[in-house]
Amino acid sequence: MGIGIRIENLRKVYDTPPPSAARGGGFSFMAQRSAGSKEKKEKKKKFEVVALDDISLEMRAGEVFGLLGPNGAGKSTTIGVLTTRTRPTSGRAFIGEFDVWKEQVKAKRLIGVVPQRPNLDFALTAREVLLFHGAYFGQSSREREQKTQTLLEQFKLTERADDMVRNFSGGMMQRISIARAMMHDPQVLFLDEPSAGLDPQTRLLLWEIVREYNRLGKTIVLTTHDMAEADSLCHRLAIIDHGRIISQGTPQELKASIPGGYLLRLRFDRAPEELLAVLRSLPGVTEVRSADHIAADVYADRGGPLISSIVTAAQAAGAELHDVHIAEPSLETLFLHHTGRSLRD
Amino acid sequence: MNWKTFYALLSRDGHVARRNLLPTLLQNLLQPLLLTFVFGRILTAGGMMQAGYKTVLLPGVMAISMVIAGVQAVAMPLITEFQFTREIEDRLLAPMEIGWLAVEKIVAGMVQALVAGLVVIPAAWLTMGSGVHFSFRPVEFAVVCLLVAMFSSAGGLALGCSIGPTQIGLMFSLVLAPMMMFGCAYYPWSFLSKFPVLQYAVLINPLVYASEGLRGTLTQSDHMNTMVVIAALAAINVVLLVVGLKKFHSKAVS
Numbered sequence: 001m002g003i004g005i006r007i008e009n010l011r012k013v014y015d016t017p018p019p020s021a022a023r024g025g026g027f028s029f030m031a032q033r034s035a036g037s038k039e040k041k042e043k044k045k046k047f048e049v050v051a052l053d054d055i056s057l058e059m060r061a062g063e064v065f066g067l068l069g070p071n072g073a074g075k076s077t078t079i080g081v082l083t084t085r086t087r088p089t090s091g092r093a094f095i096g097e098f099d100v101w102k103e104q105v106k107a108k109r110l111i112g113v114v115p116q117r118p119n120l121d122f123a124l125t126a127r128e129v130l131l132f133h134g135a136y137f138g139q140s141s142r143e144r145e146q147k148t149q150t151l152l153e154q155f156k157l158t159e160r161a162d163d164m165v166r167n168f169s170g171g172m173m174q175r176i177s178i179a180r181a182m183m184h185d186p187q188v189l190f191l192d193e194p195s196a197g198l199d200p201q202t203r204l205l206l207w208e209i210v211r212e213y214n215r216l217g218k219t220i221v222l223t224t225h226d227m228a229e230a231d232s233l234c235h236r237l238a239i240i241d242h243g244r245i246i247s248q249g250t251p252q253e254l255k256a257s258i259p260g261g262y263l264l265r266l267r268f269d270r271a272p273e274e275l276l277a278v279l280r281s282l283p284g285v286t287e288v289r290s291a292d293h294i295a296a297d298v299y300a301d302r303g304g305p306l307i308s309s310i311v312t313a314a315q316a317a318g319a320e321l322h323d324v325h326i327a328e329p330s331l332e333t334l335f336l337h338h339t340g341r342s343l344r345d
Numbered sequence: 346m347n348w349k350t351f352y353a354l355l356s357r358d359g360h361v362a363r364r365n366l367l368p369t370l371l372q373n374l375l376q377p378l379l380l381t382f383v384f385g386r387i388l389t390a391g392g393m394m395q396a397g398y399k400t401v402l403l404p405g406v407m408a409i410s411m412v413i414a415g416v417q418a419v420a421m422p423l424i425t426e427f428q429f430t431r432e433i434e435d436r437l438l439a440p441m442e443i444g445w446l447a448v449e450k451i452v453a454g455m456v457q458a459l460v461a462g463l464v465v466i467p468a469a470w471l472t473m474g475s476g477v478h479f480s481f482r483p484v485e486f487a488v489v490c491l492l493v494a495m496f497s498s499a500g501g502l503a504l505g506c507s508i509g510p511t512q513i514g515l516m517f518s519l520v521l522a523p524m525m526m527f528g529c530a531y532y533p534w535s536f537l538s539k540f541p542v543l544q545y546a547v548l549i550n551p552l553v554y555a556s557e558g559l560r561g562t563l564t565q566s567d568h569m570n571t572m573v574v575i576a577a578l579a580a581i582n583v584v585l586l587v588v589g590l591k592k593f594h595s596k597a598v599s
Binding site for chain 2: 113
């Protein structure tokens with residue numbers, strides 16, 4: 001038995017900067033503080049940031065679901081709402097049968113959360129972080145001691161168990177955060193960009209731990225902007241950009257939805273319309289886009305074999321080819337196709 | 346309400362407080378020791394103050410200790426925990442309504458305030474020597490102590506959720522320092538009768554009721570009516586609790 005998640009028409013508009021943002025200290029009086037009420041309203045509007053714009057989603061029980069998108073797309077806000085930490089402006093979210101906003105305590109029992117930045121209790125040691133977390137969830141002292149020992153071993157933290165976590169490295173903090181989220185054996189595990197800042201080895205360890213936890217029938221929701229991670233871990237994905245869902249499905253379905261599959265990113269000294277027209281007529285090419293008549297994105301069902309014809313076409317048009325990048329069918333190209341931007345932009 | 350979680354949160358705070366026992370004790374004890382020594386011993390021994398001043402001073406110093414301890418015990422950790430590290434998040438995710446976490450912070454702060462207040466009595470006795478005339482009224486004293494402890498930690502909650510780490514210095518110089526000077530800790534409220542405006546202006550300062558309340562229930566020196574003190578402290582408590590909880594909610598949920 002697993003727990004599914006449902007999101008209905010979720011909207012979140014921040015009218016003040018979210019508190020987690022590194023808010024500068026000091027006073028910050030606005031210049032037009034003395035403005036009249038009408039102007040005040042206008043000023044207030046300037047603060048409005050639409051983080052989620054009518055998102056509906058369903059994450060099935062027992063699956064690994066990925067939210068993929070660039071920074072600021074709305075991934076963390078979605079996680080924030082689902083984990084009771086962010087109040088939605090409108091819409092509803094359910095963990096299992098519980099409305100996360102109306103039945104917070106019941107929802108909180110079902111979830112474990114690994115935040116984007118480690119938010120460990122710096123006044124405690126690694127062992128105490130786990131022990132107290134267990135205590136918050138009402139575990140008996142024997143139960144939490146056993147569980148703590150197991151997790152410390154699993155995450156290779158036994159040697160440093162009695163050190164203060166504030167002295168830990170980033171990777172160790174991340175590991176103890178994940179161990180803490182698993183401490184009360186939650187039915188749903190949220191991981192917000194879990195592999196950001198991890199070395200490749202620790203990343204593989206993390207993936208293995210996630211897969212193993214999922215094999216126990218637990219639902220896992222993770223956010224990432226790493227295509228490889230989404231591809232290898234997730235059963236299903238939703239691609240988010242500017243607070244909207246652009247596309248969703250299994251990684252295979254999503255990749256199959258890209259026209260042609262291959263993406264050739266070309267750069268010329270100039271790419272006149274005649275050249276683009278010739279490129280469009282090449283065999284296997286499904287779509288050619290060029291915003292600035294210098295670079296051109298060619299979607300096609302083949303990659304390398306097209307190069308010679310492209311070079312010929314460029315020469316015929318009197319243009320010079322400066323750079324070629326061939327991307328095989330991937331989520332990266334999918335994202336690019338839908339947004340016109342690379343995930344790292 | 347989930348008592349197991351509440352108790353676990355309290356024991357976490359207790360655990361951290363025990364770990365910092367020595368620095369906390371020093372922090373809470375040094376100031377009252379110095380104050381009572383200088384004002385209660387040096388100045389009275391030299392004849393600059395009358396011997397009776399010791400009795401006036403002791404409850405005031407106790408009130409200051411409680412207020413500072415309570416405010417610090419709640420506000421300081423909150424300011425750190427609500428910073429960008431969001432250390433508090435783990436506790437916000439504990440299976441309990443988040444308002445109870447604020448209540449737990451207040452309870453933990455009250456315990457620290459009470460300890461800080463009670464250790465002042467023997468400590469001050471030591472530095473000032475004999476000459477303090479006690480007139481102890483246990484039930485009223487307990488009520489006043491509890492109300493003072495509560496307003497200081499509820500105030501700590503409101504302050505801790507309102508200011509950022511860079512404003513801690515300002516909090517001390519703009520809020521706590523005037524509060525101490527105009528808190529009737531070093532003189533009874535009736536002494537202000539020569540400054541009528543000031544005498545009524547200081548009534549918004551909760552420390553006035555703390556000092557006067559302790560003065561009335563611990564000694565026989567000149568003091569405000571204890572029932573008035575209790576009523577005022579209760580009202581202040583309600584206001585600070587409402588403000589503190591509201592601020593806590595808006596800080597905890599984005």
